Amino acid sequence: MRVSGTRVAGVVAAAAVSANGQNLLAEAPLTNTTTTEQFAEACKAFSQQVQIANSTFVSADFVAANTTLQFPNADPSCSRPSQLVSVPLCRVQANITTSSTSGLHFEAWLPQNWTGRFLSTGNGGLGGCVQYDDVEWTASLGFAAVATNNGHDGMSGLPLYKKPEVVTDFAWRAIETGVVVGKDVSKAFYGKAHTKSYYLGCSTGGRQGMKMVQDFPDLFDGVSAGAPAMNFNNLNTWSAHFLPVTGSNTSDTFVSQDLWNVVHKDMLSQCDALDGNIDGILEAPDLCRYKADGLLCGNGAAPAGACLTDKQVNTVNTIFSDMKAPNGTVLYPRMQPGSEAAGAFNSYYNGQPSDKADWIKYVVMADPNFDLSKFTPDLWALSDTLNPAGIATTKADISAFRDRGGKLLHYHGTMDAIISSDNSPRYYESVRAALKQEPAELDAFYRFFRISGMGHCSGGPGAHYIGNQKKQLAFPGQADQSVLMDLVRWVEQDQAPDFLTGTAFVNDTQGGEVAFARHHCRWPTMNKFMGGDANSADSWSCVSYNATT
Numbered sequence: 001m002r003v004s005g006t007r008v009a010g011v012v013a014a015a016a017v018s019a020n021g022q023n024l025l026a027e028a029p030l031t032n033t034t035t036t037e038q039f040a041e042a043c044k045a046f047s048q049q050v051q052i053a054n055s056t057f058v059s060a061d062f063v064a065a066n067t068t069l070q071f072p073n074a075d076p077s078c079s080r081p082s083q084l085v086s087v088p089l090c091r092v093q094a095n096i097t098t099s100s101t102s103g104l105h106f107e108a109w110l111p112q113n114w115t116g117r118f119l120s121t122g123n124g125g126l127g128g129c130v131q132y133d134d135v136e137w138t139a140s141l142g143f144a145a146v147a148t149n150n151g152h153d154g155m156s157g158l159p160l161y162k163k164p165e166v167v168t169d170f171a172w173r174a175i176e177t178g179v180v181v182g183k184d185v186s187k188a189f190y191g192k193a194h195t196k197s198y199y200l201g202c203s204t205g206g207r208q209g210m211k212m213v214q215d216f217p218d219l220f221d222g223v224s225a226g227a228p229a230m231n232f233n234n235l236n237t238w239s240a241h242f243l244p245v246t247g248s249n250t251s252d253t254f255v256s257q258d259l260w261n262v263v264h265k266d267m268l269s270q271c272d273a274l275d276g277n278i279d280g281i282l283e284a285p286d287l288c289r290y291k292a293d294g295l296l297c298g299n300g301a302a303p304a305g306a307c308l309t310d311k312q313v314n315t316v317n318t319i320f321s322d323m324k325a326p327n328g329t330v331l332y333p334r335m336q337p338g339s340e341a342a343g344a345f346n347s348y349y350n351g352q353p354s355d356k357a358d359w360i361k362y363v364v365m366a367d368p369n370f371d372l373s374k375f376t377p378d379l380w381a382l383s384d385t386l387n388p389a390g391i392a393t394t395k396a397d398i399s400a401f402r403d404r405g406g407k408l409l410h411y412h413g414t415m416d417a418i419i420s421s422d423n424s425p426r427y428y429e430s431v432r433a434a435l436k437q438e439p440a441e442l443d444a445f446y447r448f449f450r451i452s453g454m455g456h457c458s459g460g461p462g463a464h465y466i467g468n469q470k471k472q473l474a475f476p477g478q479a480d481q482s483v484l485m486d487l488v489r490w491v492e493q494d495q496a497p498d499f500l501t502g503t504a505f506v507n508d509t510q511g512g513e514v515a516f517a518r519h520h521c522r523w524p525t526m527n528k529f530m531g532g533d534a535n536s537a538d539s540w541s542c543v544s545y546n547a548t549t
Contacts, residue, residue: 122205413454
């Protein structure tokens with residue numbers, strides 16, 4: 001299946017061969033009989049023979065274990081000037097032309113300890129940044145790992161301005177191209193095809209994974225998609241709509257960080273006990289229908305200095321309400337309660353145009369000088385109507401992925417301050433309706449987990465160490481206890497995860513003293529405290545409830 005746009009041509013790559021024509025790596029990576037010296041020779045030979053169609057530059061370089069690669073030409077906004085490589089690998093790079101006006105940078109990290117598995121990583125934000133930490137981590141686990149810069153460099157939306165082909169790369173083509181090319185490169189280098197193909201990404205990376213499930217169902221056997229930026233057009237409209245709601249920091253509608261802290265305490269007083277335990281974390285934020293009316297100044301309940309004006313109450317209640325078009329259609333769900341303690345002020349509520357709204361400025365309005373405070377409801381439909389390169393990523397009929405045996409592991413932190421976690425169950429329910437399957441049936445190939453107290457892809461006061469990234473491993477070096485390996489066991493051993501185990505540490509120190517643990521439940525159940533030691537995951541149970549999202 002193809003979506004609109006131009007697809008890059010395929011790959012021509014010669015296998016790694018010695019001078020006498022013998023394939024050096026036909027069996028060695030799987031049997032661990034190849035020495036590092038032989039592996040380095042194979043990579044050198046590969047560098048002289050590999051060819052990738054439509055490329056202006058191709059290289060293959062042996063990288064020894066414990067080498068720190070430097071990226072002197074990396075865009076500063078990517079914040080990745082270097083990367084420690086922990087295992088010996090062959091690093092293949094290419095600059096691939098995707099159209100007459102677009103192209104991408106491609107990386108394939110082919111480890112000596114190859115397990116036969118292939119994996120593509122994703123990107124973040126509007127990013128054109130190779131996520132080298134994910135590439136290195138998965139390569140260290142034996143995956144032939146690939147990544148791209150998503151068709152442009154840096155985190156700004158400026159490279160997308162009046163560049164529809166670059167937008168197409170960003171929407172889907174960069175990932176698809178990287179996977180198609182990467183599989184051919186891996187096969188040519190190792191002398192055999194991969195056994196299973198995986199995807200790992202969060203945020204924009206989560207959306208990219210979902211896009212592949214929806215429109216390119218043959219690419220992956222297993223997809224891990226975290227906090228996916230689905231309903232992408234309305235997500236960006238939602239990101240831009242906060243400024244007109246809050247006003248600037250001199251507006252009478254503005255709510256300061258100190259007052260948001262008051263709101264957070266009030267919200268917890270109303271909703272924290274809904275899961276049976278008062279701990280500052282909501283296990284099921286959809287049950288919390290918070291209103292700030294009780295904080296209204298002069299109502300006799302809210303103390304002076306810790307109360308809101310009528311306009312400020314309206315600001316808070318609007319933020320915690322679904323964003324609706326003038327005709328009443330829900331464009332994007334509310335910001336879920338709890339995010340106000342996890343950075344939402346810095347992202348959206350500080351009275352400044354959000355850097356998350358670059359899509360509106362550079363693509364939707366196509367005006368670098370557009371005043372985001374003027375992005376009012378009469379303009380909200382424009383983004384979704386344009387839907388550049390089919391980027392919405394809302395297709396609910398994913399039966400093709402199901403029918404070929406694919407497995408989809410979807411998760412979202414319930415204190416996400418960037419992408420409302422209410423959007424994920426909304427998508428799950430759309431799939432449920434489209435496929436006419438109940439959760440017990442969907443469980444065979446699609447499982448969605450809410451990670452309580454987790455921020456945007458990582459962090460937060462909850463048990464957020466679930467192993468969706470290397471920095472998210474509860475105990476460094478124990479990758480077997482991770483979302484990634486949960487997915488592998490589901491695909492390869494038919495051991496579907498009933499829950500995702502998360503760990504929280506004292507002072508959030510990875511691998512330190514454990515504060516508490518949770519078995520994060522799959523939708524549509526919620527975690528309920530059943531008594532005993534609240535810090536023990538065994539004191540909680542996944543129970544059915546009346547989900548209202």
